[in-house]
Amino acid sequence: MTAMKEQRLAVRVTARQKQTIERAAAVLGRNVTEFSVQALIERAEEVLTDQRLFAVSQEAWDEFMARLDEPARPLAELVALLQRPSVFDE
Numbered sequence: 001m002t003a004m005k006e007q008r009l010a011v012r013v014t015a016r017q018k019q020t021i022e023r024a025a026a027v028l029g030r031n032v033t034e035f036s037v038q039a040l041i042e043r044a045e046e047v048l049t050d051q052r053l054f055a056v057s058q059e060a061w062d063e064f065m066a067r068l069d070e071p072a073r074p075l076a077e078l079v080a081l082l083q084r085p086s087v088f089d090e
Contacts, residue, residue: 021036
């Protein structure tokens with residue numbers, strides 16, 4: 001059973017934008033409303049996924065900051081990699 005759709009969303013687009021949306025909806029065998037709602041939801045979820053809040057305790061934050069302040073340790077593998085000739089120099 002699907003949820004009752006009670007809300008309306010109106011947007012203004014140029015003629016060219018409308019034609020593009022209509023063509024894309026037709027390619028997928030959907031009407032403009034179905035296509036537009038799905039595209040809007042997918043993009044909204046993508047935006048919201050990138051806006052996560054990470055909460056940590058003060059102790060964890062202090063440890064994280066202390067580790068960032070530590071000097072970098074040399075890694076033998078990284079040193080060897082950086083001493084090899086670049087593939088772009090050949």
